[in-house]
Amino acid sequence: MKPLNRTFSIAPMLDWTDRHYRYLARLMSAELLLYTEMVTTGAIIHGKGDYLAYNEEEHPLALQLGGSNVHDLAICAKLAAERGYDEINLNVGCPSDRVQSGRFGACLMEEPALVAECVNAMRAVADIPVTVKTRIGIDDQDSYEFLTEFVETVRDSGCDAFIIHARKAWLQGLSPKENREIPPLDYDRVYRLKGDYPELSISINGGIKSLEECKTHLTKLDGVMVGREAYQNPYMLAEIDQQLCGIEKPVLSRDAVLEKFIPYIEKHLQAGGRLNHITRHMTGLFQGEAGSRIWRRYISENAHKPGSGIEVIEQARKNMIS
Incomplete structure (x- = not known):
């Protein structure tokens, strides 16, 4: 083992x-x-x-x-x-x-x-x-x-x-x-x-x-x-x-992490799960970046609403960079 x-x-x-x-x-x-x-x-x-x-x-x-x-x-x-x-x-x-x-x-x-x-x-x-x-x-x-x-x-x-x-x-x-x-x-x-x-x-x-x-x-x-x-x-x-582990590989960007996470979130929603069950863990993903407070606030205010989907995450990201 x-x-x-x-x-x-x-x-x-x-x-x-x-x-x-x-x-x-x-x-x-x-x-x-x-x-x-x-x-x-x-x-x-x-x-x-x-x-x-x-x-x-x-x-x-x-x-x-x-x-x-x-x-x-x-x-x-x-x-x-x-x-x-x-x-x-x-x-x-x-x-x-x-x-x-x-x-x-x-x-x-x-x-x-x-x-x-x-x-x-x-x-x-x-x-x-x-x-x-x-x-x-x-x-x-x-x-x-x-x-x-x-x-x-x-x-x-x-x-x-x-x-x-x-x-x-x-x-x-x-x-x-x-x-x-x-x-x-x-x-x-x-x-x-x-x-x-x-x-x-x-x-x-x-x-x-x-x-x-x-x-x-x-x-x-x-x-x-x-x-x-x-x-x-x-x-x-x-x-x-x-x-820490000495492995040579590219560091994923925050947006790349988000992109890789989206299919998992979609699967959760399709199974009847709520968006905020997952997004509550993502509010700090852009910590230290310009617009991070906008990201946190939009998700906090919208992810808990009935029927909320991936569009909430996409809009939160757009709001950060607009």
Whole structure:
């Protein structure tokens, strides 16, 4: 099995990194590793929708699971492998109250033995990598020793790849949004972790806004994971393959990306989907370009209307350059 390229990945973001956004991202980079939104084991096992659906073009694609029930995680891991996912990632980083009440997310950092058991159970039934995304600590348990004890325990279950959000999480008193902004970033701690455990694949997440920053992190680490910047300014992905992965090929223009995306949107509309289900992911495509506010505004004001079609996108682009 060919190892996954972890040089650059897009963070799992609830309500943002759905299959439409992921398709758009893949148009711009063949090499980046995509992650689904976090999906709970309960949704997959008991939900009425197909929570494992994706477009074949999205590969390589990782499923991020939320849960702590060993049996349920094993069921979901087996299903994910059967459906063709390339990786399963366990969420040990989300600090929201709802997630904590379900005993998963960042609060699991307090239970490394349980996380190890979960990883072991998933690896036993799935022949694809099982990885863990975590924080550098929680609440007052934020020493380097706390982090290394967690990593070592989980490593011993067979997990050899970790994505580290370089902030600790406050489980009480801060919202998920505040937990992405208020606890200070500590990149050096993640660098130290890689130095002490060189055999592990260590990727870094948190506050990364440019490809230049990515290059800096990649001098010390195996991968970078970018979240909000990759969503709000998706065109940053257009040079991933060239700048970070050393692949010589032309960089697609924004209009070329748009042209390649149109058939996908048309297929979605023909199947009864709504235009704004997709265009909400495209409002940042022209960020930094002249007329980008005109683009955003026209799409925001018109894509949600009943019967809206491709003409809304075409008109938005015309308005930008007129």
